[in-house]
């Protein structure tokens with residue numbers, strides 16, 4: 001596939017998650033991109049009807065590129081727990097209910113781990129970053145970080161499931177970690193590295 005170069009300018013972050021907006025700004029603004037979020041623009045939140053991270057990421061970026069006429073970047077991500085056969089996976093946000101409560105979502109993960117025998121606490125975060133240009137060109141990059149789940153939750157940095165996730169080789173949770181350090185090892189950073197290698201030659 002021929003990649004397209006990502007040129008400096010305005011980039012729509014097609015997400016309604018404030019934690020992601022913050023992290024995507026940290027990653028993309030140093031590249032000379034002006035990151036404007038779907039929250040800032042009051043864009044509609046599309047229903048995530050696909051069955052994969054990449055599929056849902058593409059659907060969100062397409063919707064934003066079509067509405068704005070500008071290149072759009074989206075992120076579909078989630079926590080995938082080994083003993084739970086990959087759950088919550090693409091349903092990670094939906095496990096938090098409406099309105100979202102990640103205390104509830106984290107407690108459900110712990111409860112289901114216990115119910116499944118608690119014999120394996122390994123998990124990974126997965127991230128698909130999709131770039132869609134207004135003329136329909138699209139690219140998607142996936143990243144992962146492997147780790148272990150802890151209980152009770154620790155730390156109030158980060159977002160979502162960060163307080164129960166300890167990356168391999170670390171002792172503190174993503175919720176306790178300095179953002180720059182999370183950006184050096186996260187699933188989002190892994191996908192971002194691949195995106196940069198492909199789109200910023």
Ligand SMILES: O=P(O)(O)OP(=O)(O)OP(=O)(O)OC[C@H]1O[C@@H](n2cnc3c(O)ncnc32)[C@H](O)[C@@H]1O
Nearest residue numbers: 015016017075076077078079092093159160161162
């Ligand atoms: O769809 P958008 O608008 O981007 O926002 P969302 O919060 O609904 O995002 P997803 O559909 O991709 O769901 C991803 C879920 O996984 C969680 N998640 C993703 N990345 C994470 C990270 O770096 N740390 C902790 N939790 C994360 C996040 O909190 C969400 O609940």
Ligand SMILES: [Mg+2]
Nearest residue numbers: 016048076093
């Ligand atoms: Mg979502």
